[in-house]
Amino acid sequence: MTVRLEDVTVQFGQTVALEGLDLTVAAGETVALLGPSGSGKSTALKAVAGFVRPTRGRVWLGGQDVTGVPPARRGIGVVVQQYALFPHLRVADNVAFGLKAARKPKAEVARRVAEMLEMVGMAKFARRYPRELSGGQQQRVAIARALAIQPPVLLLDEPLAALDAQLRADLLGELQKLRREVPDVAIIYVTHDQSEALALADRIAVMRDARLVDIAPAADLYATPPTAFTASFLGGANLLPVEVEEEEVRLAGQQVKGLRPPAAGGRRYDVPASGDEGEVAAGRRLGEELLLCIRPHAIKLTDRAGGASAVGGSSGGAAGSGGPDGGDGVDRWAAQLVAAQWRGASSRLTCAIDGLPGVAVQVDVPAGGRVPAVGAKVSIELPVEACTLVAAEGR
Numbered sequence: 386m387t388v389r390l391e392d393v394t395v396q397f398g399q400t401v402a403l404e405g406l407d408l409t410v411a412a413g414e415t416v417a418l419l420g421p422s423g424s425g426k427s428t429a430l431k432a433v434a435g436f437v438r439p440t441r442g443r444v445w446l447g448g449q450d451v452t453g454v455p456p457a458r459r460g461i462g463v464v465v466q467q468y469a470l471f472p473h474l475r476v477a478d479n480v481a482f483g484l485k486a487a488r489k490p491k492a493e494v495a496r497r498v499a500e501m502l503e504m505v506g507m508a509k510f511a512r513r514y515p516r517e518l519s520g521g522q523q524q525r526v527a528i529a530r531a532l533a534i535q536p537p538v539l540l541l542d543e544p545l546a547a548l549d550a551q552l553r554a555d556l557l558g559e560l561q562k563l564r565r566e567v568p569d570v571a572i573i574y575v576t577h578d579q580s581e582a583l584a585l586a587d588r589i590a591v592m593r594d595a596r597l598v599d600i601a602p603a604a605d606l607y608a609t610p611p612t613a614f615t616a617s618f619l620g621g622a623n624l625l626p627v628e629v630e631e632e633e634v635r636l637a638g639q640q641v642k643g644l645r646p647p648a649a650g651g652r653r654y655d656v657p658a659s660g661d662e663g664e665v666a667a668g669r670r671l672g673e674e675l676l677l678c679i680r681p682h683a684i685k686l687t688d689r690a691g692g693a694s695a696v697g698g699s700s701g702g703a704a705g706s707g708g709p710d711g712g713d714g715v716d717r718w719a720a721q722l723v724a725a726q727w728r729g730a731s732s733r734l735t736c737a738i739d740g741l742p743g744v745a746v747q748v749d750v751p752a753g754g755r756v757p758a759v760g761a762k763v764s765i766e767l768p769v770e771a772c773t774l775v776a777a778e779g780r
């Protein structure tokens with residue numbers, strides 16, 4: 386069933402919790418609402434569930450306007466952060482609750498409860514009380530309970546937030562599996578954790594200050610974030626000040642070859658590296674400041690003194706020659722390594738580009754890559770296909 390929010394605004398006294406949200410989630414689609422604390426994610430979810438009444442706008446479920454319909458009559462499955470199981474009911478009775486309320490025949494209730502508990506791996510715990518379960522187990526039961534009524538819409542509000550890292554990873558895997566098992570359900574998943582959003586969502590809607598900032602398929606949003614805010618919130622990114630001229634983009638006075646400024650007028654900033662004019666559908670407002678966005682793992686780093694690898698990114702990198710351009714046609718920027726932090730699977734290096742004072746460039750070198758000594762002179766290479774220009778506004 387399709388969920389549609391149309392210009393939904395929610396105000397609590399003087400606080401605007403949600404401002405003019407337009408969002409459609411198709412049957413079978415999972416959309417993650419991602420954003421910092423207080424950005425309006427839960428409020429959007431509550432408007433769909435019917436727990437808050439929009440001050441303005443409408444909520445549609447499968448083409449029916451449900452704006453004034455009470456929560457119990459919307460037939461939606463909801464799972465919130467603090468599991469909220471009925472403490473006096475055993476696991477099986479918790480899962481059966483909605484089915485009994487809908488006066489389903491006894492045999493069907495029993496079958497469905499068994500099926501749901503099996504699906505979330507809790508069949509063995511059917512006779513336990515919630516207090517006899519771990520947090521993760523309680524959350525599984527909460528998910529089984531929400532799904533038992535076969536809701537066409539499932540709302541999940543930070544369902545993993547109260548769990549420790551291992552349980553969170555386990556349950557994230559369960560949720561991925563579950564999505565495949567209930568293929569027609571529209572799912573809205575509220576989280577402030579970008580890794581959950583990337584792992585689960587077909588599309589990610591980024592929220593900030595009660596508004597929707599960007600919405601796009603997860604992979605697109607990660608690869609070509611339209612705004613600086615989304616770039617840094619989703620995955621972390623270097624946002625480097627550039628000079629934009631008519632036909633070229635310059636970083637620390639040196640042209641970023643192959644990267645062209647967008648045409649004026651539009652709103653998106655992802656410049657096709659192919660240079661296909663037809664794809665430059667959008668662009669920049671006049672006088673707007675742009676930043677070059679590149680992920681730390683996409684930057685290639687070469688030790689200028691040692692010559693050999695030490696590489697973030699995928700290729701081995703050529704020996705640096707000391708100049709910005711290595712002489713092999715690849716543009717590089719002279720830089721200095723100012724800090725290195727080992728993170729287990731990778732090392733995070735911080736570099737300062739010559740001629741770009743006060744700007745720290747983060748480079749991730751995968752485990753096994755050689756890390757130069759702090760203070761070393763290095764070259765960094767910015768593969769143009771990994772570069773995007775984003776608006777500095779709202780950073």
Ligand SMILES: Nc1ncnc2c1ncn2[C@@H]1O[C@H](COP(=O)(O)OP(=O)(O)OP(=O)(O)O)[C@@H](O)[C@H]1O
Pocket residue numbers: 397400401402403420421422423424425426427428429577
């Ligand atoms: N019942 C309420 N009364 C007054 N203000 C509220 C109410 N519910 C939410 N707000 C305010 O509305 C804004 C958005 O809250 P919301 O819970 O939607 O944010 P969120 O993005 O889900 O945050 P979090 O990640 O911390 O849960 C916040 O400023 C919050 O304080």
